[in-house]
Amino acid sequence: MPLAVCCSELRKTYPGKPPVEAVRGIDLEVSEGECFGVLGPNGAGKTTLIEILEGLMPATSGDVSLLGMRWTDQPDAIREQIGISLQETRFSDKLNVWETLSLFRSFYRRGIEPEEAIARVSLQEKTDAWVKDLSGGQRQRLAVATALIGDPALLFLDEPTTGLDPHSRRELWDIIRGCRQQGRTTVLTTHYMEEAERLCDRVAIVDRGRIIALGSPRELIARLGGDHVVEFSLGPDLPLPACSPEKWQDLPAVTGFRYDGQVVHLSVTEPHVVLPALLARIERHAWRLASLTTRHASLDDVFVVLTGHAMDETEAEERAV
Amino acid sequence: MNQATAVRKRHHRPFVNLVLARFREFSREPAAIFWVYVFPLILVVALGAAFRDRPVSGLTVVLADGPGADATRRALESEPRLETRIVDADRAYDRLRTGQADLMIVVDPSAAPRYEYLFDPTQAASLLTREMANSVLQRAARPDPHAIRDRPLDEPGTRYIDFLVPGLLGLGLLGGGLWGVGYAIVDMRIRKLLKRYLATPMRRGHFLGAIMASRLLFTISEVVLLLIFSRLFFGVTSRGSYLAVAVLILLGAFQFSGIGLLVASRARTIETLSGLMNAVMLPMWIGSGLFFPIERFPGIVQPLLRLLPLTPLIAGLRGVMLEGAGLWAVVPQMGLILLWGVATFALALRIFRWT
Numbered sequence: 001m002p003l004a005v006c007c008s009e010l011r012k013t014y015p016g017k018p019p020v021e022a023v024r025g026i027d028l029e030v031s032e033g034e035c036f037g038v039l040g041p042n043g044a045g046k047t048t049l050i051e052i053l054e055g056l057m058p059a060t061s062g063d064v065s066l067l068g069m070r071w072t073d074q075p076d077a078i079r080e081q082i083g084i085s086l087q088e089t090r091f092s093d094k095l096n097v098w099e100t101l102s103l104f105r106s107f108y109r110r111g112i113e114p115e116e117a118i119a120r121v122s123l124q125e126k127t128d129a130w131v132k133d134l135s136g137g138q139r140q141r142l143a144v145a146t147a148l149i150g151d152p153a154l155l156f157l158d159e160p161t162t163g164l165d166p167h168s169r170r171e172l173w174d175i176i177r178g179c180r181q182q183g184r185t186t187v188l189t190t191h192y193m194e195e196a197e198r199l200c201d202r203v204a205i206v207d208r209g210r211i212i213a214l215g216s217p218r219e220l221i222a223r224l225g226g227d228h229v230v231e232f233s234l235g236p237d238l239p240l241p242a243c244s245p246e247k248w249q250d251l252p253a254v255t256g257f258r259y260d261g262q263v264v265h266l267s268v269t270e271p272h273v274v275l276p277a278l279l280a281r282i283e284r285h286a287w288r289l290a291s292l293t294t295r296h297a298s299l300d301d302v303f304v305v306l307t308g309h310a311m312d313e314t315e316a317e318e319r320a321v
Numbered sequence: 322m323n324q325a326t327a328v329r330k331r332h333h334r335p336f337v338n339l340v341l342a343r344f345r346e347f348s349r350e351p352a353a354i355f356w357v358y359v360f361p362l363i364l365v366v367a368l369g370a371a372f373r374d375r376p377v378s379g380l381t382v383v384l385a386d387g388p389g390a391d392a393t394r395r396a397l398e399s400e401p402r403l404e405t406r407i408v409d410a411d412r413a414y415d416r417l418r419t420g421q422a423d424l425m426i427v428v429d430p431s432a433a434p435r436y437e438y439l440f441d442p443t444q445a446a447s448l449l450t451r452e453m454a455n456s457v458l459q460r461a462a463r464p465d466p467h468a469i470r471d472r473p474l475d476e477p478g479t480r481y482i483d484f485l486v487p488g489l490l491g492l493g494l495l496g497g498g499l500w501g502v503g504y505a506i507v508d509m510r511i512r513k514l515l516k517r518y519l520a521t522p523m524r525r526g527h528f529l530g531a532i533m534a535s536r537l538l539f540t541i542s543e544v545v546l547l548l549i550f551s552r553l554f555f556g557v558t559s560r561g562s563y564l565a566v567a568v569l570i571l572l573g574a575f576q577f578s579g580i581g582l583l584v585a586s587r588a589r590t591i592e593t594l595s596g597l598m599n600a601v602m603l604p605m606w607i608g609s610g611l612f613f614p615i616e617r618f619p620g621i622v623q624p625l626l627r628l629l630p631l632t633p634l635i636a637g638l639r640g641v642m643l644e645g646a647g648l649w650a651v652v653p654q655m656g657l658i659l660l661w662g663v664a665t666f667a668l669a670l671r672i673f674r675w676t
């Protein structure tokens with residue numbers, strides 16, 4: 001299958017003292033028609049990576065080709081065929097939705113009518129509304145509409161749902177799914193693991209400028225060794241050995257152990273097998289159970305296992321400029 | 322993916338669309354309309370009124386240097402409310418015209434009329450000074466009154482307001498060009514709209530050209546309004562052709578759009594922009610001959626002042642409007658204006674920051 005995005009050995013170092021290495025050697029291949037997610041905490045280098053791909057920023061070194069073309073050779077041809085939604089764009093307040101799209105439409109040789117773009121993102125009722133009167137979710141849908149106006153083969157969406165309420169987020173997911181069904185290749189960045197699990201065929205988990213895991217969400221979760229996670233914590237004055245791995249790893253169906261100082265996390269294949277054994281052991285030691293939950297494993301768990309820290313604990317130390 | 326793929330439709334004209342977008346935004350911003358169109362008119366009225374009704378205290382007479390000037394000054398000194406100075410004739414005329422002196426007297430002891438009075442009949446102070454000076458001089462000449470001649474500067478082109486209006490036209494073009502272009506660009510940069518545009522196949526030249534073109538249209542309509550207003554309320558007209566005035570205004574608007582583009586080419590915040598704008602505009606407010614002729618500055622700085630972008634524009638407009646100069650006569654000024662416009666535009670294109 002032909003490649004929509006291909007990059008190799010991509011690096012970006014921002015000059016400074018000390019220099020900031022935002023992207024440290026990334027190789028990526030996205031096939032045509034694929035919905036590809038770039039995941040990672042804030043400051044992982046996602047935006048830097050995607051803006052290099054979008055041609056908005058030169059790489060320090062490395063190679064990029066989109067739809068078989070290079071930025072150095074055919075920048076205009078590439079721009080005609082890609083659609084972009086930046087992490088945060090505030091369109092002109094005093095233009096209405098139709099006027100904004102009509103302006104963007106005029107930049108492309110071919111594309112769809114503003115009315116059609118409006119329909120694709122379900123903003124028909126807001127056609128004549130000024131941008132300043134749109135809600136956050138509506139503005140984000142407008143941003144996606146401007147990305148679609150040139151009828152692109154390849155779509156880049158940088159954090160399309162950040163800061164939106166759950167309802168607006170779901171509406172955008174439907175729009176993105178719609179793009180995929182039309183055969184567009186979509187590359188999106190997000191720091192919501194749930195979003196990537198629901199939308200993406202494959203994801204790359206990025207941390208500190210490197211890809212630390214690549215594959216379909218299902219594959220990545222499967223690598224944890226168990227689809228489920230059992231989390232529990234014990235009463236306040238519990239003896240230290242209670243939290244050591246050897247106390248729990250031998251329980252049936254347990255494939256992984258992690259203790260974060262408060263809660264013990266077990267990766268398990270079959271919760272109904274491990275739970276009776278777990279409770280029996282706690283009872284035997286006369287420890288007190290403070291909390292117990294079970295859930296499906298998610299990409300969050302993959303991230304924690306790979307990096308040793310949770311997504312939201314990561315400091316944004318490598319902020320993209 | 323290819324359904325409804327439209328090929329070159331009526332709305333596919335990026336330049337026209339960009340200009341149209343600027344027009345829509347501008348016309349939906351009531352505050353901008355006030356500052357662009359109403360404020361300059363208020364300025365003209367305020368300044369016109371300020372130079373009309375000056376307090377009567379401290380009436381000044383300038384005597385054109387020559388034989389008999391000294392004796393006349395001594396005679397006038399008997400009236401304490403008059404302050405008399407002797408300066409050479411050209412300078413005296415400038416002072417009168419720019420409202421610095423209320424009356425100019427040319428003395429010729431050997432001829433009749435002996436005294437020639439030049440004054441601005443639209444200014445009460447000027448008329449009063451003429452009456453007072455005349456009565457003092459006639460009293461000294463008793464019993465035979467001196468022959469006199471009045472030369473009221475009532476023809477358009479000779480009053481202070483005539484001197485002021487070309488300066489205000491220049492001021493309008495300066496402010497409109499710099500702020501209009503600069504603010505629009507920095508605002509779009511802050512909104513990341515410039516970056517968003519950059520990610521489309523839009524031509525950069527189309528964008529910058531559209532910003533300049535829309536600004537040109539706004540400022541030109543602004544100064545035309547100012548011209549009509551000055552004509553209706555102050556009777557300010559041009560001695561030279563209005564075509565020449567139009568050419569100068571067009572060039573000036575172009576020049577200041579270019580300078581605005583350059584000032585805004587890298588600024589990332591409105592604060593930075595304001596600082597830069599003031600730094601660029603202040604020397605022109607002071608040194609371009611807006612309110613008084615630049616000959617008033619020390620001779621050593623005058624050549625520098627003549628190079629400021631606003632100076633040749635105002636000089637050119639005054640040449641045409643006050644002295645009736647033709648386009649050929651203001652070619653040097655036009656050349657300098659054009660040079661400023663082209664140079665700043667070219668430099669701005671090179672260093673422009675899109676992100």
